[in-house]
Amino acid sequence: MKKIIAEIDKLKDKIIEIRRHIHMYPDLSGEEYPTRDYVKEILQKEGIKEIRTFENHAGMVVDIIAGDNLPTIAFRADMDALPIKEENNVPYKSRKQGVMHACGHDGHTAILTGFLIACNRHKDKLPFNIRGIFQHKEEVMDGGSEDLIRDGALDGVSAIFGLHMYPYLKTGEIGYKYGEMMASADMFEIEIFGKSAHGARPHEGVDAILTASMVVNSINHIVSRRIDPLHPAVISFGTIEGGKAANIICDHVKLSGTVRTLNDSVRQNIKEMMEEATAGICRAMGAKYNFHYYFGNPELINDDKMVDVVIKAAKKFATPIDLRQPVMGGEDFANYLKVVKGAFFRLGCCNENKATCYPQHHPRFDIDEDSLIIGAKIFANILKELK
Numbered sequence: 001m002k003k004i005i006a007e008i009d010k011l012k013d014k015i016i017e018i019r020r021h022i023h024m025y026p027d028l029s030g031e032e033y034p035t036r037d038y039v040k041e042i043l044q045k046e047g048i049k050e051i052r053t054f055e056n057h058a059g060m061v062v063d064i065i066a067g068d069n070l071p072t073i074a075f076r077a078d079m080d081a082l083p084i085k086e087e088n089n090v091p092y093k094s095r096k097q098g099v100m101h102a103c104g105h106d107g108h109t110a111i112l113t114g115f116l117i118a119c120n121r122h123k124d125k126l127p128f129n130i131r132g133i134f135q136h137k138e139e140v141m142d143g144g145s146e147d148l149i150r151d152g153a154l155d156g157v158s159a160i161f162g163l164h165m166y167p168y169l170k171t172g173e174i175g176y177k178y179g180e181m182m183a184s185a186d187m188f189e190i191e192i193f194g195k196s197a198h199g200a201r202p203h204e205g206v207d208a209i210l211t212a213s214m215v216v217n218s219i220n221h222i223v224s225r226r227i228d229p230l231h232p233a234v235i236s237f238g239t240i241e242g243g244k245a246a247n248i249i250c251d252h253v254k255l256s257g258t259v260r261t262l263n264d265s266v267r268q269n270i271k272e273m274m275e276e277a278t279a280g281i282c283r284a285m286g287a288k289y290n291f292h293y294y295f296g297n298p299e300l301i302n303d304d305k306m307v308d309v310v311i312k313a314a315k316k317f318a319t320p321i322d323l324r325q326p327v328m329g330g331e332d333f334a335n336y337l338k339v340v341k342g343a344f345f346r347l348g349c350c351n352e353n354k355a356t357c358y359p360q361h362h363p364r365f366d367i368d369e370d371s372l373i374i375g376a377k378i379f380a381n382i383l384k385e386l387k
Contacts, residue, residue: 001384003125007118008376014117015376016369018042019110020092026081026099026106029140032058035079039113039134046117057147058136064119066126073386074131074153074160074340075379076333077112078105078138087363102365104165104349109134111163111375118380127387131157135332141187141296143332149339159306160342161382162333163375167357169321169348171368174314174378176345177323178307182300183232183260184267185330190215190255190278191290192242197249205249209242211285212253216240218277226273227266234260234328235270260328262299300334306343313381317374318348347375 008015018039027035036058040051043062050063058079063072086093086100094100101107116132133153137144154160169175192212197205216237223233235257242253259274261267275291282289311320323346333344350357351368358364 001125001380003122004118004380005377007121008114008373008380011114011118012373015110015114015372018113019106019369019372022079022106022109023092023101024095026094026096026101027079028083028099029080029137030058032079032136035109036060036134036136039109042113043116046120048116048120054147054151057144059144059148059151059153060134061148061153062116062132062134064116064123064126064130064132066123066129070127070129071158072129072131072156073383074133074157074336074342075112075115076133076135076160076162076336077108078135079109080105080137080139082139082361084361084363088366090366100363102362103139103360104365104367105138107165107349107367107372107375108163111372111379114372115376115379118376126383128383133160138332141294143297143335145332145335149335154336154339157340159386160336160340161306161310161379162336162342162344163347163378164331164344165349165360165367165371166346167350167359167365169346169350171348171351171371172318172374173321173348174310174318174345175321175323175348176307176311176343177326178302178304180262180299180301180326181323181344182326182331182334183234183262183328184264184299184334185296186259186267186271187294187296188257188259188274189292192253192255192282193288194249194251196251199247199249202249205251206286207249208253208287209250211282211287212240212242212255214281214285215278216255218281219274222270222273222277227270231263231266232261232326232328233266233270234258235274260330262326264299297330297332298334298338300331300344301337302343303337303341306341309382309385310343310345310378312385314345314378316381317377347371
């Protein structure tokens with residue numbers, strides 16, 4: 001891997017250039033075609049021919065073939081940005097009003113692009129075939145990983161690895177976690193149907209706002225009173241909409257929110273408990289309801305042996321930090337890990353001197369670009385440690 005790692009050093013300016021271009025021209029989830037085509041053109045100029053794009057989505061799969069009988073190792077980068085107005089005053093500030101890379105996906109894409117270029121330039125040294133998966137729609141409920149899996153992105157893959165920029169670790173650190181690393185991420189919508197009446201004569205109506213408030217209160221007690229406290233779970237209401245005027249009993253309220261768990265049986269039970277609570281209160285109040293529950297990404301569960309590989313690969317370039325506890329955020333890399341073994345890790349990008357320690361999804365989020373080279377080198381060294 002020495003030649004590939006040395007090539008990554010030579011590519012540092014190119015990788016930073018790629019990241020900055022993507023940062024300046026961010027694409028929202030489902031609209032990543034310009035980013036995809038930009039990366040595709042770069043790789044084609046490098047002589048990489050095994051590139052697959054798809055008519056029904058903006059994902060892309062790139063293969064570096066080192067030998068017909070070699071196993072294939074996959075690496076994934078997500079490409080989408082967020083509907084956030086950037087507040088950074090930097091030369092590469094977003095050129096799209098109200099859209100920015102506030103989660104580091106521009107960095108992920110640049111890392112994978114640089115890594116693939118280095119691998120292709122020295123593919124005679126590769127112990128594996130390499131597959132780069134450039135994923136669309138990571139930031140939304142119907143994430144792009146399932147599209148790519150259906151379209152064969154994991155066919156013939158022996159293992160998969162991914163990383164994520166992490167401003168809670170310093171540049172030169174990586175975070176790893178054995179087993180469960182991130183939560184499942186589901187969403188729900190509840191509609192309460194009551195009956196309008198004059199605000200002075202509430203007995204003539206069915207108050208959807210009062211009913212909804214009781215539903216919210218009851219559901220918020222599920223985690224504290226019906227779930228084993230040893231199994232973390234979160235139910236959060238994000239929106240509540242209803243009412244037409246101050247003196248009218250409301251006849252319709254719509255609620256929505258998210259559910260996060262680290263245990264699949266808890267995940268299934270919470271759905272049933274939420275609908276039971278909604279049905280019981282609506283029945284008691286004389287209201288009707290619609291309950292919709294949308295299962296999103298499953299919990300992200302790393303393969304312990306693949307985590308060991310990441311730790312060994314990282315030690316030459318970064319300090320591995322045991323994150324110890326999972327987080328309740330979701331990540332659709334989890335879907336890949338349901339199909340093949342692999343590991344996901346955090347790449348530190350915080351540098352106080354460069355003002356790159358703002359949290360993800362913050363309008364001043366930015367990354368220390370030195371972390372890009374560290375990430376690409378860790379990808380390369382993973383190939384050595386897998387041998």
